Amino acid sequence: MGHVERTDKTLPLNEMMFYVRRDARLRERWNTDLESIAREFGLSREEYEALRDKDVRRLHELGVHQYYVPQILRLFYGASMNTNSHPALEAYKRAYPEETAQAFALVERLERRTRS
């Protein structure tokens, strides 16, 4: 089955993200006090380090729900104008260069189609 099936539903980081997204006070602490938030929610050292390093692949490997990973990146980089050149998306391009190249090949095909 698909990538989403790799989610570890019992991972503390997956629980933590639910509360961070709903609690402005937790979000205010994100960029200054992340380690203590991680401690409060019982994250492992590995989870915390992957989070701190904004390591997209590692977060996936640990079983973070894929939908939460861009949200984690938006907490670091901001959420507005989340275009394909936003830093959160640049992190994906670095983590998955082959998949990214395949996706953008479609854009090129469409442009050729439009021109012809």
Place this chain on the structure above:
Amino acid sequence: MAEIVAALAMTHSPGLTGWFDRAPEEQQRAALRATAEMRERLIAARPDVIVAFSNDHLLNWPINNTPEYTVGIGAEHVGPADWYDEWLGMPTKYRIPGHPDLARFIVNESVRRRLTLAYLRAMEFDDGISVPMHFLNPEGAIPLVPVTMNCTVPPVPTPERAYQVGTILRDVLKAYPGPERIAVIGTGGLSHEPGGPRYFWVDEDFDLWFLDLLKRGDHAALLRECTLEKMEAAGSGGTAELNAWILAMAFTHGPADVLAYMPAVAWRSGTGMVAWNELA
């Protein structure tokens, strides 16, 4: 008894409101044209209430407890949730009246038909409801009953299950003892893989194939051919949002009109709008 007067479906990707102008102009024009036509059809049907089927993006329920379906039973729906407003480019909250009597009826009447629905009196709103309401109900003039499903936390439900739930909810809505004219709207899809390795991927071939199945209007054939495996292959954890379209399809007979399709990499989602003509 209540009556179903319209059935529509559209993509709810955040790019449609958050960074709309980053897509090629022809895609922007197609999206605006198709959503305007949806709105015209909706208004022409004179609905008293919209029942919108979407999916919860882990906003209302934590990952340790994700109900299959949830009904918003509040007297007023306010969104988007704070965490989503900047992302969706919606700095001002919208307010849409609810329809608590119908919403509570849906929950209780479904029990009698062996379908468990969770409910929330104060539901929070992400892109799933906010984006379609922005285009289709911008003044919040038409009351809303939001129904969200889980289609991102494994196990991802199958299209067959969505259709089965749709047939139950169709009977439930039509059994509502009021004169309400009800429009049903499915939101989500088409192909996309939010937050996965193929985050930028749009599967144009899958999308056109799926839309063609809707155009053919043979529900049994669609359910036979459009398996969960095919949806997941076209974009894991996102394409299965089309279960909300399949649920809406259970309120219809025959072919859907495809109003637009855009393989919108800029919005990171296959983007489409459809309307059905014949209601079940």
